[in-house]
Amino acid sequence: MKTKVYVTGIGLLTPNGFGLERYWEATLKGRTGISPLSRFDVSRYPARLAGQIDGFEAAEHLPSRLLPQTDVSTRFALVAADWALADAKIEPGAYSDYEMGVVTSNACGGFDFTHREFRKLWSQGPASVSVYESFAWFYAVNTGQISLRNQLRGASSALVAEQAGGLDAIGHARRTILRDTPMVVTGGVDSALDPWGWLSQVSGGRLSTATNPHLAYRPFDIHAGGYVPGEGGAMLVLESAAAATSRAATQLYGEIAGYATTFDPPPGSTRPPGLRRAAELALTDAGLEPEEIDVVFADASGVPELDRTEAAAICGLFGPHAVPVTAPKALTGRLYSGGGPVDVATALLSIRDGVIPPSGGTSEVPEEYRIDLVQGAPRPGPVSTALVLARGRWGFNAAVVVRAVPAESVPSA
Template sequence: MTAHALLTDSPADPAGGRRDTVLVTGLDVRAANGSGTDAFWQSALEGRSGIGPITRFDASGYPSRLAGEIDAFDPAGLPGRLLPQTDRVTQLALTSASEALRDAGLDPAALPEYGVGVVTANSAGGFEFGQRELESLWAKGPRYVSAYQSFAWFYAVNTGQISIRHGLRGPSGVLVTGQAGGLDAVGHARRMLRKGTHAVLTGAMESALCPWGYVAELTGNRLSTADRPEEACLPFGERAAGQVVAEGGALLILESAASAGARGSTRDYGELAGYAACFDPPPGSGRPGGLVRAARAALVDAGVEPSAIGAVFAEGAAVPELDAQEAAAITEVFGAHAVPVTAITSLTGRPGAGASALDLAAALLAVRDGLIPPTADVGQMPASHRIDLVTGRPRLLAGDAALVLARGHGGFNSAVVVRRADRP
């Protein structure tokens, strides 16, 4: 895509008819404030944060010492042969994939051999695995570097290992678009379904909480240096001063309504109704960023007006300049204070591509239950933001649709519309 290009799907097929509805029939969440969909959702509704001091390594010498860690994760349920081959991020992804398939009641073996694909997003790959092997290389020599390093570090490894473990031989891929990746993955998965694939396992999972991975994050100069968890991540707040690195994400099962109905499934979390993505113009061009274009195109793709959106799940970068840009984009699309806005990253931290996947999961659950989870208490907001930020307690969702926004470093902008499914 060029800076002007917009990626979306027309709701109509080439013959002029409407394409089949795409449903989310399975879901699993791994987050710092709760692993498992129900645990995550309960924490989100209660406004409970998972941000705390880093325990996975000694961070006392680093300027940022807080993160969104997933506690008590045990990969023992995975085959023993996989453990020495895989990084923590892949172990999280494999566990989540199994739960998402179980949640959907989907047996890939019951579908055509090439009927189920995998599309994930990732920004970092297996950093912790790579660090261990670099330490072995430095301390012991090349003979002590694991042959599994050849793939365990790679950002496509989650897609590959999920595909192998579950025999998913349909179209597959991986996207690397920063925090926007979680939305871009599901957008690409929807495209696969419209080309005839029966089901796609999609979403994003991240984990790079090790010294090597953390140093990479620090180079961006956007991390919070707060020492108190409640002051660390304040999206849209006057005291916003940086992001908090985290691990986690969400994996989803996407199916066409026809395919889900054919296998007798009646379960769904909602419809993936609209998707769009675009690039920002080149720095210094003087042209506005692309988030407004992405949001409006997603609404058009879903066939809804802005007034139909009951909540916006914002990126919530917690960096003053980025927050101001996002608030201005929301105001331009909806009007000042015209739609409730929430930022899940205030509770979970920011797990790369997994952040937008978490936002998408929260939006689906909000549409299902008619409740908007609150942003953490960010204190006063700049008057210039002009958005209706949900804080303190959940708010009732007006209508049956929500918009999810995401941006990735380097100029990526993505937007997804979800709504309550209308199934016969």
């Protein structure tokens, strides 16, 4: 029988709330974290809104020696990992250092850090550039810094696949546990809200140019006009069922039951996009049929042609209006590598509390999409399984299935 992999800890920072319960409260109330970007003057840019994390002081959570050597995204990753480990309540000695690994995803690298150092190079010369530039910009640095801070010396990895990368990290962490590393910290974060990072996102051509924070990011809406980027993400503690049971883990959020990834065919191909196939493979991996899924957390790009493609994939797999679909990321902005892990955390909270959060912003879904999008208010009801979808730029697709832990496996209060 395949080893089960449980989520035993979650740490999360998003624009509409950092800390798991604060985020969940904001999401159920439909409170947006999208606002005018205030890090620099965006008045001359066509897109001016972002999901910013305000009020977070890294110095309150991390030692001073780490601050000069870390980008803002790495600081988010370190704090989220700290919170996830604390949430899992793993006592010293529960694992040896080589029994604990780290798998993270990051799409943008340390944009803010490296661009600041570039400015020093051009204006002050090479001697002014931080020695930490050699690694602070790198996509793999979050895995390394989390490993060093927490002495997690087991099998570790870093992945880059834009919005799909966060789910890929969780899927690979699960694979790492199935290969006999009993505990893995996994997830993803991103932040690229400095001037150069912002320009790179604007140049992609998919950002919303709306000025109303409540109407800027409206996935699956008849008036959808692109997405709003954000910053943040989530880190999860994954453990094998045997390891969690052995250390008498006090909470089991749910099981990472299935995972799959696919890649779209090249432009102009007559073959279909790969998102539906990723979902089908993830369901097969979990041993589930489509009718056993209680909710789909959509990728929800907010770009009309991409929304149409995703709606067709969901409708084709499940049937018209056959499964609730939600996109709470419309309240935070699109978090790139952080988006999938936040959706997985949200799906686990849906299972825990028996409620599906609403999609922010969307009010009118084209009838041709034939999906049951949860809008306006949370939808209560039992939730035991959820499918989470994500698509990265240039054709990456990923799908993760989470499900409730059997009642007999849940520790008693």
